Amino acid sequence: MIMVTLKLALKNILGAGLRTWLNVIILSIAFVAIIFTQGFIEGMGNAIVNDMQEMLYGGGQYWHEKYDPQNPLTIDGSHGELAPKMKNMINNDKMVPILIRSGSIYVNGNSQVIQIKGIKPEQNVIELPSEHLNTESEYIPAILGSRMADKVNLKENDQATIRWRDKDGTFDAADIEVVHIMHTSVQAIDNGQIWISISKLRSMMELGDEATLTILPQGIEAPNIVASQWLYKSPDVLLQDIQNMLKTKTAGSMFMYIVLLAMGLLAIFDTQVLAIFRRKKEIGTLIALGMTRRQTILLFTIEGALHGVLGLIVGAVYGIPAFAWIANKGIKLPDMMDQFGFALSARLYPSFGLKLLLMTTLLVLGSVTIVSFLPTRRIARLEPTEALQGRGK
Amino acid sequence: MAIIETVGIAKRYPMGKRKFTALRDIDLKIEKGEFTGIVGPSGSGKTTLLNIIGALDHPSEGSATVLGKKVESLSHKDAARLRNQRLGFIFQTYNLLPVYTVYENVELPLLLLKMNKEKRRELVETALKRVGILDKIDSKPAQLSGGERQRVSVARAMVKEPDLVLADEPTANLDVANSHNILNMMLELNRELETTFLFATHDEKVMRYLRRQITLTDGRITEDIEKEPEPVSPEEV
Numbered sequence: 001m002i003m004v005t006l007k008l009a010l011k012n013i014l015g016a017g018l019r020t021w022l023n024v025i026i027l028s029i030a031f032v033a034i035i036f037t038q039g040f041i042e043g044m045g046n047a048i049v050n051d052m053q054e055m056l057y058g059g060g061q062y063w064h065e066k067y068d069p070q071n072p073l074t075i076d077g078s079h080g081e082l083a084p085k086m087k088n089m090i091n092n093d094k095m096v097p098i099l100i101r102s103g104s105i106y107v108n109g110n111s112q113v114i115q116i117k118g119i120k121p122e123q124n125v126i127e128l129p130s131e132h133l134n135t136e137s138e139y140i141p142a143i144l145g146s147r148m149a150d151k152v153n154l155k156e157n158d159q160a161t162i163r164w165r166d167k168d169g170t171f172d173a174a175d176i177e178v179v180h181i182m183h184t185s186v187q188a189i190d191n192g193q194i195w196i197s198i199s200k201l202r203s204m205m206e207l208g209d210e211a212t213l214t215i216l217p218q219g220i221e222a223p224n225i226v227a228s229q230w231l232y233k234s235p236d237v238l239l240q241d242i243q244n245m246l247k248t249k250t251a252g253s254m255f256m257y258i259v260l261l262a263m264g265l266l267a268i269f270d271t272q273v274l275a276i277f278r279r280k281k282e283i284g285t286l287i288a289l290g291m292t293r294r295q296t297i298l299l300f301t302i303e304g305a306l307h308g309v310l311g312l313i314v315g316a317v318y319g320i321p322a323f324a325w326i327a328n329k330g331i332k333l334p335d336m337m338d339q340f341g342f343a344l345s346a347r348l349y350p351s352f353g354l355k356l357l358l359m360t361t362l363l364v365l366g367s368v369t370i371v372s373f374l375p376t377r378r379i380a381r382l383e384p385t386e387a388l389q390g391r392g393k
Numbered sequence: 394m395a396i397i398e399t400v401g402i403a404k405r406y407p408m409g410k411r412k413f414t415a416l417r418d419i420d421l422k423i424e425k426g427e428f429t430g431i432v433g434p435s436g437s438g439k440t441t442l443l444n445i446i447g448a449l450d451h452p453s454e455g456s457a458t459v460l461g462k463k464v465e466s467l468s469h470k471d472a473a474r475l476r477n478q479r480l481g482f483i484f485q486t487y488n489l490l491p492v493y494t495v496y497e498n499v500e501l502p503l504l505l506l507k508m509n510k511e512k513r514r515e516l517v518e519t520a521l522k523r524v525g526i527l528d529k530i531d532s533k534p535a536q537l538s539g540g541e542r543q544r545v546s547v548a549r550a551m552v553k554e555p556d557l558v559l560a561d562e563p564t565a566n567l568d569v570a571n572s573h574n575i576l577n578m579m580l581e582l583n584r585e586l587e588t589t590f591l592f593a594t595h596d597e598k599v600m601r602y603l604r605r606q607i608t609l610t611d612g613r614i615t616e617d618i619e620k621e622p623e624p625v626s627p628e629e630v
């Protein structure tokens with residue numbers, strides 16, 4: 001019976017012509033737009049998480065117990081001696097230490113508070129281009145992020161004076177030379193900071209083998225460091241804030257496609273109500289020919305639901321090549337995206353996962369079937385004799 | 394056993410506070426192979442009676458046995474099955490489905506009977522040949538004349554070779570020539586297949602073909618006569 005009903009339903013909606021295709025096109029757009037938006041956001045999330053890990057979080061970090069990234073005022077008191085096991089790992093390039101101290105930078109007579117971050121130039125643990133710190137220079141070689149460089153108006157090979165207090169509180173100053181400007185999506189290694197060699201920073205501060213935090217390479221298991229002042233932070237813990245932010249963004253973007261889908265559903269609902277109103281005589285005829293009311297309801301529900309199926313097919317026809325192309329080529333993002341709240345790599349690769357495709361398909365088909373069914377319930381109240389005359393409620 | 398037997402059928406419709414009686418005391422027996430018409434003025438209850446016999450409506454009182462089934466106590470599903478398997482309907486307004494072709498319209502009852510494709514094609518073509526419209530097999534109803542549409546609807550009613558065909562004013566929208574054509578065709582089918590025909594009509598042309606004529610007046614049977622049919626041959630038209 002289902003096959004017969006399906007066949008009749010398909011004939012009916014194809015016979016309805018333009019109206020059917022209008023509904024189908026609206027639904028296909030909603031379908032494609034939902035997948036695109038979700039894929040875009042997912043791709044954005046992946047890119048952010050990926051960049052954060054590559055550039056900063058690695059396979060997790062060990063924090064000095066006093067280190068609190070939210071509170072820059074305590075930064076100068078948040079470092080300590082590395083444990084022997086850590087030193088060992090650092091020598092084997094299985095860990096990189098970062099020392100953070102506060103200071104200020106003078107450019108054109110203006111001063112600005114900064115964090116001076118020391119890193120081992122030869123490290124391979126994170127992708128921060130620390131090797132530039134080995135550049136020959138009369139001054140202290142320094143790396144700046146592009147945002148910071150813009151802010152203090154420095155270009156490569158420019159010099160500037162930095163000032164700091166050493167561990168005993170004595171002021172000192174020296175000149176740096178910008179040996180490299182890095183373009184990165186990760187603001188946490190860019191805004192308000194400069195990067196120099198960790199050994200240089202230690203000698204400037206008159207510190208020994210100290211660090212504020214250390215970073216593990218991705219994919220290695222965190223060793224057990226038996227030193228109470230070093231606290232392990234897993235990548236998941238480090239990424240928690242960013243993940244929460246992404247969730248909020250996703251929820252915000254849902255609104256747009258719920259509106260889109262609602263438009264499609266409204267069109268279907270309207271079509272169904274109209275169809276049942278206008279096709280009463282047809283319903284009566286079908287009942288006279290031997291259909292039960294239940295079959296008639298099934299027929300009309302399937303007709304409505306088929307709009308959803310056709311919408312998926314039409315959407316797939318133009319959506320799949322478009323998605324494949326975009327996922328492959330990526331999307332060039334305008335710089336504006338930086339103000340949008342996320343700093344992103346220049347090209348974004350949306351991610352269209354199977355889960356996303358399946359969930360969206362189910363969402364579209366499910367909701368279309370429900371709105372198709374709702375108006376058909378009035379068929380159950382129709383008297384066949386009245387329906388045959390095109391009358392009845 | 395009679396194909397149709399009604400005992401004391403009455404049909405009342407609520408009309409404001411009182412009830413309007415459309416049918417009363419209908420006792421009727423129709424045997425297999427009859428070519429019978431219910432006639433009477435407009436509003437006399439012809440359609441109402443036909444609908445009750447066709448299991449599309451319930452009597453307020455009394456009982457109707459159609460092809461061995463008590464229609465007033467059939468479930469929805471059983472009523473649908475009775476209509477699907479054993480009854481054919483012909484309507485004044487043809488009631489063809491506009492998006493289907495002639496073939497598909499006639500095929501529909503067979504689809505509901507879950508018949509296989511070859512059998513369906515064979516039966517549809519036979520039915521269309523009988524009503525002489527095989528050449529329009531792929532047309533849509535909108536492309537046909539009124540007479541052609543009614544022939545398609547006769548083919549749709551006859552395709553499953555039902556025991557009983559109920560035809561409500563089948564000629565009301567047809568001109569004289571087409572009316573006689575359709576009636577001759579139905580008489581032919583009645584003779585050839587022994588299909589029982591029951592008409593509801595006030596068309597004099599139809600009455601000429603009837604072998605039995607039951608007159609309804611104000612919902613009551615006032616006359617029930619047998620007569621010789623006087624068909625009009627195609628040449629006369």
Ligand SMILES: Nc1ncnc2c1ncn2[C@@H]1O[C@H](COP(=O)(O)OP(=O)(O)OP(=O)(O)O)[C@@H](O)[C@H]1O
Nearest residue numbers: 406407413415434435436437438439440441442595
């Ligand atoms: N659903 C209904 N509600 C109220 N009254 C109805 C209903 N259906 C039919 N009637 C009334 O019952 C009476 C008989 O109607 P019916 O349609 O059976 O007449 P008919 O003999 O077929 O007339 P016609 O020749 O005009 O088709 C009419 O007076 C009609 O108004």
Ligand SMILES: [Mg+2]
Nearest residue numbers: 439440441593
């Ligand atoms: Mg009538």
